[in-house]
Amino acid sequence: MFDWLSDSHVTTTVTMWIGALGTLAIYSILYKENPAYRLAEHIFIGAAAGYGIFITWSETLKPAWWDQITKGNWYWVFALIAGAMFYFIYSKRYVWISRIIFGTLMGLIAGGAFKAFVGVNVDRISASFKPIAGKGLNAVEIANNLLFIVVLLAVMAYFFFSFEHKTPLRRAPAQLGRWCLMFAFGAMFGFTVMARMSLLIGRIYFLLHDWLHIAR
Amino acid sequence: MFTRYLIKPGAPQWLWVLGVIGDFLLFGGILFAFLQAIPARFRRPFIVTLTFLAGLIYSVEFFWPADPKTQMNFLTPLRLKLGEATKVVYAFALGLGTYNLIRFHGSNLIRKRPGWHNNLAFFISFAAMMGVGFWAYYAPSSKAAANAYNMLFEGIVGALGATMFSTIGFYIVSAAYRAFRIRSGEATLMLLAAFIVMLGQVPVGAYLTSGIPSGGVLRNLRLENLSYWILSQPNMAAQRGIWFGIEIGALAMALRQWLSLERGSFFEREL
Amino acid sequence: MNIFERLQHIDRRIMYALLVVAIAAPLIWRINLPVVVTPAVRGVYDTFDKMPADKIALIVVYWGAGTVAETGPETAAMMRQLFMQNKKFALLPFDPQGSKFATDSAKALAKEYGKKYGIDWVHWGYQPISNLVPLLQSFPGNIKGTFRTDAYGTPMDKIPMMRNVNTLRDIGVVADITSSGELDTWIAYVQATYRDAKGRYRVPMVYGPTAIIAPEGFNALDAGQIQGMLMGMKGAAEYEKLLSAEGFATRAAGALSTSHLLIVVLIILGNIGYVMSRRRGEG
């Protein structure tokens, strides 16, 4: 019954048809919610869940846990015990045991924050030391660096929370900061459009070329 | 116990399974009995202490001077082990999510609620994808397994994922159309930046200003150069400004978590 | 509802349908939309053009199926230029799917230009990403010792075009085509550090990123670390124009242009409607 699976020509064709029909079903949501979309959504979530279990075993649990135990590192059994603690959330009486593992995880996340902070911010702080005078700088560089400093400070001023932006002296930088923010958000939006359109073009090309053979 | 003393590497897999189950019950039982012995009023302090200690390992490891040759200090090996262990422990939690999925779709299916065939489809594709995954993994030489795996992975997970991702192309059009109106100064600024950058990214934009010479000061007015300047100068400065605030916010959050200062921000119920 | 109010509330389904047409039309029919070659793309062309014929180019495939619409044409266009100018190249993929795509398109191009595997191009074999840094540390000094065989198990010594290729000095250009930001790793471990008996050798590099990570490349371009760059689909289209071999990227870039124009037109229409109805309201 499953002989056809050994023929990759057949499975490639089937793959393409599943993909094409699924693609159309997903796009149908753009018109309105409908049974085809609902079916595709459930199939997608089901397959992703099945894949998730398989990949968790093959990529994480098998190499990092099971292989460790069978190599003789027996203390990895305790990882299973710690993992089991999560499951106490379903018990009224012992729910507090699940908080032990939550608490530990939160502690680890919090403890890692210093490193995370230094890792990304220190470089960015030193990269912000932009000269506004000195040898070897041309007018364009000075103008760009001045602009950089003004925008950076204005944006940071906007995010001060503990005083009201009431007097003009306090309000002006924050207002400027908001304008800078909106300009930057516009730029980020415009920049992303091309990448998203590239994906959509790729998908429509799949339908027109690979599936329907209309496009060259 | 069992996996430590009774079963040695090279033993058959089923023996290992039994050993792990045995150890799990034994050590889990001991730990459970120990936790039961903690009086209720000490539970919270116990968790607070654990949270603090867990955080302490990572922070001390970071602040403690490292050997300049190896970039390690006395806690670094522990940190690396803990990182591995956290990954494994986290992976065990997948069962909770899966249980939720099965409970939700299962109850709809059993009670034949409207649309139950969708829940059935969920189970079929769930079992099929998981099945071919393990089949392909444990029978790496089977061509049928590899084909079946590719068929389901590329046909469903790959294709539907790419399609869902690409719907953003549609949504970006309707969002831009609706939001980019010159209603206020702020909205106009946003519109202006988006316009320049958007056109600077595509051939037709470069064409619009291709009359401007590509050398000298004037070249900065070509759309692709203007767009690059906006992205790399004002946009970068603004992003950095937001970033510092966000990172300080995260640091403060971490401090509050670590020292359990945020009483009641997640759980209020008595333990 | 008058016309100006209508312009402010165009139904999204109409917009979506227009978008599909705007994208599909350039893919189906030949529509000549202007493509202007930008200096960064000319830099890529010139770098390969200036490469001495006794050296080979190294094409790094650091992308997978997810971005093939952008990175695929970039890779193909580079290989096309090399075949056109009778120059040799090696493929070095870090992604199994990317490896398959790149190999297929190399085979198709080789057929078109009458080129042979082993003489005009070679596949060094797929390398796992986790091995990137150790690999970059070892191969520049000893290519044959690092890779030993090609992708099909043939020892490097037995491959004609590899006979005189031993170190980074025998590589004329490194082209990094990627969907992740690992360019800095190449610069740090290969370009900036390589030294041998003859002294330092800064291998020329060109860059083929996806559009979303392209802005990071401008820094390297300014710093002279890369000699040229293709910015996603648009860059590939400009490159195809330079080669007078308009292919998928040109059509796709046409679709990019039309879809962006559609957004621009829709925004303008919305604003006309907005301004005009406000004016009427005031009147």
Added chain:
Amino acid sequence: MDHATWPTGTLVGLLSILILYKIFSARMGKELFIRKIPGLSAIEEAVGRATEMGRPMVFVPGIGGLSLATLQALSILKYVTSIAAKYRTRIIVPTIDSVVYTVAEEITKDAYTAQGVPEQFNPDDIRYLSDDQFAFASGVVGILNREKAASNFMFGLFAAEALILAETGHQVGAMQIAGTPSILQIPFFITAADYTIIGDEFYAASAYLSREPTLLGSLVGQDYAKALIILVILAGILTVSMPPLHLHGALSFLNHFADWVNWFK
């Protein structure tokens, strides 16, 4: 950077001390002021709207695993759920991560119990959908459509799917409030949601909503910490813009003063 160096360790230490100092002085009972954050003030309105329309709300706590940003999203979830419990309005929480799902379930159960209506809690409304980014997105799109959500909250880490969720929410007519530390997604929330809280307003949210002294103090401490960063940057800019010093005698040690800007590299 794998380990702290003296300058970087001192900097992060100073920042932490500033924040902690303000937290503890606030706990002593010092009165503190916080400026208005419009998006957060609208939460109550969004719950009210759902109550009036008799339709459920959706709260998406991002697509991150358990992390600081997700914890912050969950503490906002707790606040929204408390109001929802008060008004007896249904709230649906789709999650992408098993651990986050578990914590979310705990939090909502807790909030209903605290409001004295534990029987209102429906475990089927806290959903784990998928750990795949776009399978999750397709599920949320389905929920927003089928449940005809009246309000949609999006707080936490987001990536490309942000616009999918926000546009769908808009199309089903939900009132939407969003906030994320993922900077690149903020523009999409601004265009498609009714209210968007920007940048570290996200981390200010729990202080703003709960008015707890600890959190308010922390927020003021964060302001001081940001001021310190600004000072460091300004000092750095001045130093690199100064001509090099050529002093002699007792002051010659100052010649190398400018080297401090390299501490942070």
